[in-house]
Amino acid sequence: MSAREPVLIEGGWQASRDAGGDFRAFDPSCGEAVGPVFPVSGAGDVEAALASAAAVADELAACDPERIADFLDAYALAIEHDASDLVALAHLETALPNEPRLAKVELPRTTGQLRQAARAVRERSWTQPTIDTAAGLRSHLAPLHKPVLVFGPNNFPFAFNALAGSDFASAIAARNPVIAKVHPSHPATSQRLAELAHRVLTQAGLPAASLQVLYHLPPELGLRLAGDARLGALAFTGSRRAGLALKAAADAAGVPAYLELSSINPVFVLPGALRERGAALAQEFFASCTMGAGQFCTNPGVVVVARGELGDAFVDAAAALFAQAPAGVLFSQGVADHFRESTAQWRAAGANLIGGGAESSDAGYRVQPALWSVDAEAFIADPRLRGEAFGPASLIVRTRDDYYDMLSIAHALEGNLTATIYAASDDAYVQAALAARLRPRVGRLIGNRMPTGVAVSAAMNHGGPYPSTAHPGFTSVGLPAAIRRFAALHCYDQIDDALLPPELRDRNPGGVARCIDGQWRADDIGASA
Known part of the structure; x- marks a missing residue:
């Protein structure tokens, strides 16, 4: 060797x-x-x-x-x-x-x-300098x-x-x-x-x-x-x-x-959204689920859709797209094995394969995208259906109505990185109820777009409640x-100015944003606020 x-x-x-x-x-x-x-x-x-x-x-x-x-x-x-x-x-x-x-x-x-x-x-504001002049405390x-x-x-x-x-x-x-x-x-x-x-x-x-x-x-x-x-x-x-x-x-x-x-990133599709753009949503869902062979931590692993003409049309369109999809390449044999084990758990818990999922005979670690379906009652009752299948697979959960079942599903969810609600103006009541139920269960609540993709923005939260992450307060x-995950909070009590870190001293020549006596300012201590 x-x-x-x-x-x-x-x-x-x-x-x-x-x-x-x-x-x-x-x-x-x-x-x-x-x-x-x-x-x-x-x-x-x-x-x-x-x-x-x-x-x-x-x-x-x-x-x-x-x-x-x-x-x-x-x-x-x-x-x-x-x-x-x-x-x-x-x-x-x-x-x-x-x-x-x-x-x-x-x-x-x-x-x-x-x-x-x-x-x-360079800005140093990530250090969150905080100064209490009356108490003589700086941190x-x-x-x-x-x-x-x-x-x-x-x-x-x-x-x-x-x-x-x-x-x-x-x-x-x-x-x-x-x-x-x-x-x-x-x-x-x-x-x-x-x-x-x-x-x-x-x-x-x-x-x-x-x-x-x-x-x-x-x-x-x-x-x-x-x-x-x-x-x-x-x-x-x-x-x-x-x-x-x-x-x-x-x-x-x-x-x-x-x-x-781990995260299944549930997507709730309400009737008004289906009525306005159902066919486009099926394509958008398919593209999101299969992008990068589904190997994203924000892949839409569960999609909740009510039964009825609109929901049936959406599911049929999505199933046809999955059935026609070529096999995607996974990162390793281990990822491929885990993918098959996870979808086998869905099958054992009562889910049905409705699109794709054929075994590939081509070389490499290839799997065909797979769309599965299950009733809301089974999804709520069996935690095996709420496990992540890392790869190009998603589970459609069919509800009897567009309110009570959807709220019950939201209540049954573990912590997730994201949740998405697709809604139109006539879905406002259900949308508000779902948003309230989902908010404590996800790090990022998304409106009218698939979860795949994470913008590198100061306002982004790529985190969430357990078990999506180990701590809900960090991204x-x-x-x-x-x-801030990799920092310690240092407090100085009555310490001479010369011994303080630069952003905590009286003078602030760098213009660092500091919280001084409850107000965020960039001037020197003693200057008028």
């Missing part, structure tokens, strides 16, 4: 000191191994990564924020300069299309969020002085990569070292990102050990790493089972864990809010 690729530990690229095995990526379109050989790291690599990241945490926390912002901007530019090679690598390892997905959508989103993080660092959000462990998912080789995604950008913006546990589905893509990040990091004058990279770990070692008290926090996007195991390990060590786990997308 070829020599193993090095890991990035202790500020430089080096051979794995105790690899317990090797692995390669697979081209999902054909199922063949591709690219170089990477190490499955052992305890020695993990200890070195932890120790070296922890050793520079104080140094990075003390860095001038302008240098952090310069790094984030320069890294975004380096990614753009290397875009063609990065896109080619990601396409080979994920089978996602070069255009528009990788080159025109995901890579620009990645560089855009790095630059948004840089702006947030703000500050670095953790510990490393952040980031687990990257399989479905976004750039925008959620442990080396370039929002978790990475947010942790660095808060001036914390990052230990990146990249996803083994796209190691060469991640390696190239790591090379760019490491080069720009050192050029910016930041500690070289601010970034550690591990490609793959045995499960028990991943749990040991997550439960190490030297960590300041961990971020994870992936399956509920793996995420909760990591959280249990982190909880035992007092390490905050920010997890994105993994949207800056500066995402940065």
Whole structure:
């Protein structure tokens, strides 16, 4: 077997000191191994990564924020300069299309969020400086002085990569070292990102050990790493089972864990919307469910439609589209196996396949999109029907009416990232009741559009109640809010001005927005409000 690729530990690229095995990526379109050989790291690599990241945490926390912002901007530019090679690598390892997905959508989103993080660092308002002049108290959000462990998912080789995604950008913006546990589905893509990040990091004058990279770990070692008290926090996007195991390990060590786990993203389609644009909605639903072979955390996994002429026409049109759809390529054999297991659970719970779902004989990890249907009573009664099928499948839930059954379904839902209501003006009463019932159960409530796609906006919440995430008060997308996950609240009581962080001092030459005695201002203490 070829020599193993090095890991990035202790500020430089080096051979794995105790690899317990090797692995390669697979081209999902054909199922063949591709690219170089990477190490499955052992305890020695993990200890070195932890120790070296922890050793520079104080140094990075003390860095001038302008240098952090310069790094984030320069890294975004380096990614753009290397875009063609990065896109080619990601396409080979994920089978996602070069255009528009990788080159025109995901890579620009990645560089855009790095630059948004840089702006947030320069503005410093993410630190939420708060000053009570009467009590002599001042507080703000500050670095953790510990490393952040980031687990990257399989479905976004750039925008959620442990080396370039929002978790990475947010942790660095808060001036914390990052230990990146990249996803083994796209190691060469991640390696190239790591090379760019490491080069720009050192050029910016930041500690070289601010970034550690591990490609793959045995499960028990991943749990040991997550439960190490030297960590300041961990971020994870992936399956509920793996995420909760990591959280249990982190909880035992007092390490905050920010997890994105699973979501069925229910879509409620009301009669007025069907009357106005039923055929268009069927096409919109099909396109959303099958985009990227359904491998989005905001895929519309459940669609609720009342029985009757309008609902029947919508379901028939959607079923015909699924029946004619070609097979889509999933990221790995494991994803394909889980997809089939999940839809088998739907069948066992009484759901019927009404469109697509044929087995593919083509090479690679291919499945045909599948549309299933079940009655509202069964959906409410059996939790197996409320599980996520990660991939191009959705479950139509048919209700007897457009009010009571729909409200009952909304009440039965677990926490989700999103919920959507399609409505027209004559649906206003039901729409309002549904919105009130859904609001505490989702992070993002959507009107008249499918949930697939997450804008990188300061107002975005890509989070939600458990079990969609581990904490309903935080988002993994949207800056500066995402940065605040990786910060500690520091309070200063009667501390001399010279010892305070710049944004808490009396003078405010940088014009940072600060809450002074209950009012947000950007002037100096003592100046008129």
